[in-house]
Each structure stands twice: as structure tokens, then as C-alpha cells.
Amino acid sequence: MLELDLTAELDRQLSVCNACRYCEGFCAVFGAAQLRTAIGSGDVAYLANLCHDCRMCYDACMFTPPHEFAINIPAAMTEARVQTYERYGTPPVLARMIRAPRRGALVAVLAGVTIVALAVTFSAGAAALWTPQLGPGAFYRVLPYAAMVVSALALALFGLVCIALGARRYARDIGAGERFATPAALRTALRDALSLRYLKGGGAGCYDQSRGSGRRRFFHALVFWGVLADFAATTSAAVLQEFLHALPPYPYWSVPVVLGTGGGVAIVVGAAGLIAVKVRSDPRPASTRMIALDYAFLGLLELVASTGLALLALRSTSVMGALLVLHLGAVAGLFATAPYGKFVHAVYRVVALVKNAHEQAGP
Ligand code: HEM
Ligand code: SF4
Ligand code: SF4
Structure with missing residues (x-):
């Protein structure tokens, strides 16, 4: 299994989301995250491509920077998507x-x-x-x-x-x-x-x-x-x-x-x-x-x-x-x-x- 660099960061951010749950009706990502107690690299590749980058959760979130929680789900998901394209690109x-x-x-x-x-x-x-x-x-x-x-x-x-x-x-x-x-x-x-x-x-x-x-x-x-x-x-x-x-x-x-x-x-x-x-x-x-x-x-x-x-x-x-x-x-x-x-x-x-x-x- 390929290790995606953003695994730890998305695990951190989504654990805040799983406690907050404010955005759970916005898209499929939050429902899928709630089924997971910890985020692994396969989960990152999955959730990143499930995120449609509508940015609603960024606009609604009260924990975006400069808040110390620094939650920015669309940015992290988009970066993880680019990594998916490169990691699974064939031939490397x-x-x-x-x-x-x-x-x-x-x-x-x-x-x-x-x-x-x-x-x-x-x-x-x-x-x-x-x-x-x-x-x-x-x-x-x-x-x-x-x-x-x-x-x-x-x-x-x-x-x-x-x-x-x-x-x-x-x-x-x-x-x-x-x-x-x-x-x-x-x-x-x-x-x-x-x-x-x-x-x-x-x-x-x-x-x-x-x-x-x-x-x-x-x-x-x-x-x-x-x-x-x-x-x-x-x-x-x-x-x-x-x-x-x-x-x-x-x-x-x-x-x-x-x-x-x-x-x-x-x-x-x-x-x-x-x-x-x-x-x-x-x-x-x-x-x-x-x-x-x-x-x-x-x-x-x-x-x-x-x-x-x-x-x-x-x-x-x-x-x-x-x-x-x-x-x-x-x-x-x-x-x-x-x-x-x-x-x-x-x-x-x-x-x-x-x-x-x-x-x-x-x-
Ligand atoms: C012929 C096939 C397709 C073409 C030519 C195409 C083209 C594009 C282009 C040019 C963008 C960038 C525009 C932007 O960021 O606003 C984009 C974004 C997007 N596409 Fe497609 N698309 C295709 C199929 C699909 C399919 C099947 C889905 C299924 C869910 C999809 C979902 C999205 C989403 C959610 C975005 C915005 C988020 C992102 O940038 O990934 N597209 N598409
Ligand atoms: S993005 Fe912000 S408001 Fe939405 S669930 Fe996560 S922590 Fe809560
Ligand atoms: S930006 Fe992604 S995670 Fe946030 S509400 Fe839109 S689809 Fe869901």
C-alpha cells in the first residue's frame, strides 16, 4: 500500500470534524469519515477523491486559520488528490x-x-x-x-x-x-x-x-x-x-x-x-x-x-x-x-x- 504524505494531517483534521459534525449534511466525505476511527493512507486516497471541492465546509467552518485548529479540508483534500494522480500514474x-x-x-x-x-x-x-x-x-x-x-x-x-x-x-x-x-x-x-x-x-x-x-x-x-x-x-x-x-x-x-x-x-x-x-x-x-x-x-x-x-x-x-x-x-x-x-x-x-x-x- 502506498503511503500518502497527508495521512497524519487529514487524520488530525477529520478527527476534529468527527467531533464537530457541523458539515455532515454537505457531502459524502463527512459521512464516510464518521465510519472511520483513524484515517489510513487508503482512506486518504478514497476521501480525497470523494471531496468535490465545493468549499462549503471551508466557508462554514469556525476553526479555519488563524484558529489554532487550522482546519482547511478542501485544501488538504485537493493536495491529496494531486498526490493520488501521481502515485497511481502508470508508468511512474x-x-x-x-x-x-x-x-x-x-x-x-x-x-x-x-x-x-x-x-x-x-x-x-x-x-x-x-x-x-x-x-x-x-x-x-x-x-x-x-x-x-x-x-x-x-x-x-x-x-x-x-x-x-x-x-x-x-x-x-x-x-x-x-x-x-x-x-x-x-x-x-x-x-x-x-x-x-x-x-x-x-x-x-x-x-x-x-x-x-x-x-x-x-x-x-x-x-x-x-x-x-x-x-x-x-x-x-x-x-x-x-x-x-x-x-x-x-x-x-x-x-x-x-x-x-x-x-x-x-x-x-x-x-x-x-x-x-x-x-x-x-x-x-x-x-x-x-x-x-x-x-x-x-x-x-x-x-x-x-x-x-x-x-x-x-x-x-x-x-x-x-x-x-x-x-x-x-x-x-x-x-x-x-x-x-x-x-x-x-x-x-x-x-x-x-x-x-x-x-x-x-x-
Ligand atoms: C469527459 C470527462 C470529464 C471532463 C472533460 C472533465 C473536466 C473537468 C475540468 C476541466 C475540471 C476543472 C475545472 C474546475 O476545477 O473548476 C473538472 C473538475 C471537476 N470534475 Fe470533471 N471532467 C470529466 C468527468 C468528471 C466526472 C465523471 C466526474 C465525477 C464525479 C467529475 C467531477 C469533477 C469535480 C467534482 C470537479 C471539481 C473538483 C476537481 O477539480 O476535481 N468530472 N472536470
Ligand atoms: S470543517 Fe469545520 S465546521 Fe465542518 S465539520 Fe469540520 S470542524 Fe466542523
Ligand atoms: S469541499 Fe469537499 S469536503 Fe468540503 S463540503 Fe465540499 S465536497 Fe465536502
Whole structure:
């Protein structure tokens, strides 16, 4: 079992909470903490990913600094979450990227753009970067279909395997030998995750700018469903091409373009909203390491979505080739850094919610 540095500190803080119990209705963390007389490292990894960082407990607490108890649950939980991402990151040598997320994202995108630009130059010639391409198969005259599919599938498969291996170790540690993924627990966890139930801060909303609001939950929903819509757009384009033999670019009212445009706009607006909330929120209940991870991930999402929308708008002009290189390079950067950045929160959070649903259901 991995030792998390914050174990002693969270054990101290949560023992005060277990005596106080003022916040027990706010979220799942306090109910789960009450089931534990002492906090071990598996418990820290579990509780940290159960905390949704709504900051309600910080705002409500009478023992925050300068009080001598120095209770700051959101800051400690957020720092512990960053440690979870690094400790369970697979392979460990790449997981070090979590320490410098903005540099990692920049290097990954620059490397992606360079590799795609070189592939275009070797396969179609440098002129493909500024020569307009029209009609079915226009994109593939810039970069061959096989090169796009093979590299995207290889990166996605590598990322999925690494994330799954990390999540398996995480589930083992927080489960302490118990199997908690029952069908009932999975159902409850999925409902809690999709509704972001614990980002409601006990009903008042998430505490940003020292008052509750539903802004973060709303913008997160835009980003989440936007990513899913873009995934559905890519899948539907593959179906059109493989089964109906229709090559892109597709008409503006086709399924892939409608889903892709809707998803792209949702990500651009949602990520911008999350950035705006973050810029203005109180830094005291936060972790600077998590803020860096958030900005790196939000920046990558903005870059991928905005270059995708620009490619759609300008696909029949002479900048299509250059935009395609930029978009594919950004997508490669997003995929390559996904197992070593903020993206993994989705997986650890869902696993923590499954465990919580199982333990709250009782024996
Ligand atoms: C496609 C999948 C997802 C994407 C792209 C995504 C994106 C993001 C981004 C960019 C942030 C940082 C914004 C901020 O701190 O305000 C964030 C935060 C958050 N996400 Fe997600 N998310 C995804 C899935 C999920 C899932 C499944 C959950 C389930 C509970 C979740 C829960 C949260 C919570 C609670 C926060 C705020 C606390 C934190 O920063 O960890 N997300 N998400
Ligand atoms: S965060 Fe503060 S108010 Fe809330 S339960 Fe803990 S000690 Fe009590
Ligand atoms: S910040 Fe919100 S989710 Fe996290 S422990 Fe406090 S009340 Fe619960």
C-alpha cells in the first residue's frame, strides 16, 4: 500500500470534524469519515477523491486559520488528490509530468504538431499545408487516412491501458481487500457522478467568490457533455465512412458535423466559464498544484475544441491544411497527457463514488 504524505494531517483534521459534525449534511466525505476511527493512507486516497471541492465546509467552518485548529479540508483534500494522480500514474516515469503540467501540455502539443507536420510533408508534400482541397476525401489528401487512424488508436489504447492499470491499483488500495463494485453501487455512483451531486455544496451550490452558485456545475456539465458529443461525432463519422462509404468533409447538417459543432461550442464555452470561476475564486481553500493541473487541462480542451471549430469553418479555404495539422497535433497532445493530468479525476472520482455507495448501503 502506498503511503500518502497527508495521512497524519487529514487524520488530525477529520478527527476534529468527527467531533464537530457541523458539515455532515454537505457531502459524502463527512459521512464516510464518521465510519472511520483513524484515517489510513487508503482512506486518504478514497476521501480525497470523494471531496468535490465545493468549499462549503471551508466557508462554514469556525476553526479555519488563524484558529489554532487550522482546519482547511478542501485544501488538504485537493493536495491529496494531486498526490493520488501521481502515485497511481502508470508508468511512474511518465507520471512525473504531473509536477509540471503546463510545461508537459506545451511540449506534448508542440511535439504533436511537429510530428503531424512532418508526416504531411513526407506523404503529400509541404504544399498540402496551404493548397485548398475540395470534395470527398479532402482531408486525406493532406494526411492519409491510415496514418490518422493508426496513430490515434495507438495513443488512445496506450492511455486507456495506463489509466486502467492505475485505477485498478487505486481500487485495491481504497477497498482494502473488499470488492465494492456491486451492480447497485455502480448504479448509485453513476447517478451521483452524472449529476455532480456533491458539487452542490449541501444545496447552496459551489462556494466561489464567497457565495454559493451553480456556475461550476453548469460549466462542468457543458465540458463533460461536449467531450461526449465530440466522441460520438468521431464514431458516427467512422460509421459513415466504413459502412456507407461516404468520405468527409460531410454536409453541415450531417450527424457528425452537428454533434461535433455542438460539442465543440459546449467545450469552448464550458472551459472558458470554468477558467473565469477559477480566476476569481478564493485561493485559500485551494492547492496550487491542482490549479496548475486545471489550467493545463482547460487550456488543452480549449485548443482542441477551438481548432476543430476553425477547421470546420475554413475547411474549403487554403488554411485547411495548416489548421488540420494544428488540430491533430493538439488532439495528440491531449491524448498523450491524459493519463498524467487532470483527466484522470473522472476515473478516480467514479471509483470513490462506487465505494461510497457500497459502504453507505451497509452490510
Ligand atoms: C469527459 C470527462 C470529464 C471532463 C472533460 C472533465 C473536466 C473537468 C475540468 C476541466 C475540471 C476543472 C475545472 C474546475 O476545477 O473548476 C473538472 C473538475 C471537476 N470534475 Fe470533471 N471532467 C470529466 C468527468 C468528471 C466526472 C465523471 C466526474 C465525477 C464525479 C467529475 C467531477 C469533477 C469535480 C467534482 C470537479 C471539481 C473538483 C476537481 O477539480 O476535481 N468530472 N472536470
Ligand atoms: S470543517 Fe469545520 S465546521 Fe465542518 S465539520 Fe469540520 S470542524 Fe466542523
Ligand atoms: S469541499 Fe465540499 S465536497 Fe469537499 S469536503 Fe468540503 S463540503 Fe465536502
